[in-house]
Amino acid sequence: MTIRIVLADDHQLVREGLTALLGREPGLEVIGLAEDGAAAVRLVRQLEPDVLVTDVAMPGLNGLEAVRRVKQQQPMVASICLSMHGDQRTVVTALNAGVSGFVLKDASADELAHAVRDVAAGRIFLSPCLMGAVVDELRHHHRHTDAATPLRPPQTLTAREREIVQLFAEDLSTQDIAERLHLSAKTVATHRENITRKLGVRGVAGLTRYAVREGLSTVDPAVTA
Template sequence: MGIRIVLADDHRIMRDGLCALLAREKDIELIGQADDGLGAVRLARELRPDIVVTDVSMPGLNGVEATRRIRTDDPSVRVLCLSVHAESRMVLAVLEAGASGYVLKDCSYDELALAIRKAMADQVHLSAELVGLVVKEVRSRGQPQAAGGTAALTPREREMVQLLSEGLSTQQIADRLHVSIKTVATHREHVMQKLDISSLAELTRYALCEGLSSLDQPWRSGARTPS
């Protein structure tokens, strides 16, 4: 039996390309595809793959949060993250969420295949360009840190931060999460208090800095400023 893979990426052309490449590998079997983080979590629960290969920047639920949920649901499922972003904070966020590696999208396909096999062997793989950045960031963490951070937020609050920063209205968020508008407003108030911020602009900057969202991944063309 081959290494059973679920692939998650919100860009269809990226998924199609990776599917074609993975099909060449006799020891790798693609068993499912998702176009967002929630889909990746759902397929991981339903299909119980060996590895989920996921994009990091996806609307609705990003790869960091998807990784955290997948690993919480079933620690035997490995997660390998793909991204165009080479920021050390983003890399550390996915590793701390439980990922088995971080591969830049401009790497060769051979590197991705190697990373998949290393993940299956319970080894961690980082693209070579990231190793120095991660070491530097880890060393800097011995210095005093600012208050707050995503660790202070619950999983639902982190999801709320992403949706708010991506421009969804209160009603849209309530519909997506199947909660009341009042519940969304309460969560938003609690998040603002925890992070000691007072505006959605500050919340958006926080989400970008913490890797919870990215400006190049708008939720939808019709998204509007949260009310």
């Protein structure tokens, strides 16, 4: 049976390259390409693939938020995140978002194909070099919490609030965000006030640091400090 894939990355060259690589693998077919997270969510809804393969860091709606929305709307679709970054926080955040696989972008085509087949079969796949980060997090979790406690507390922000945090972290103005999301500037400003109060942070710099920490953005927080 052919495994049908939707692929999301904001770089056209990467999309085309991965499509060519996966297309050479028997039993795998890329049926849709998306340039950002919002397009990925729409394509998954329209095409009903077996697997979503998405970059983590994309403008507008990042890969992790796209995965969260896909899991809510179509929980049978397995997701794989691709990233240049294999740090502990990014990997664990992705797993908590609902991904079934996490593959570094310097992995081989064989490794990515293996990941696609594994998650399509209901298994978890991590690039081998990432296992240490996950094991370290589990050890830390069991040392400092009750074993029944989730790895991280539930999300304190709504999907809309996380989207707005990402856009502020990407240096969009209140008016830019309002136009992007088809909201009034007053509504965006109200969201920002609610978000900063919830998180206990101040200004765009605080929102950016939160966005980077939670995997919503890869912007360097020092830039806005």
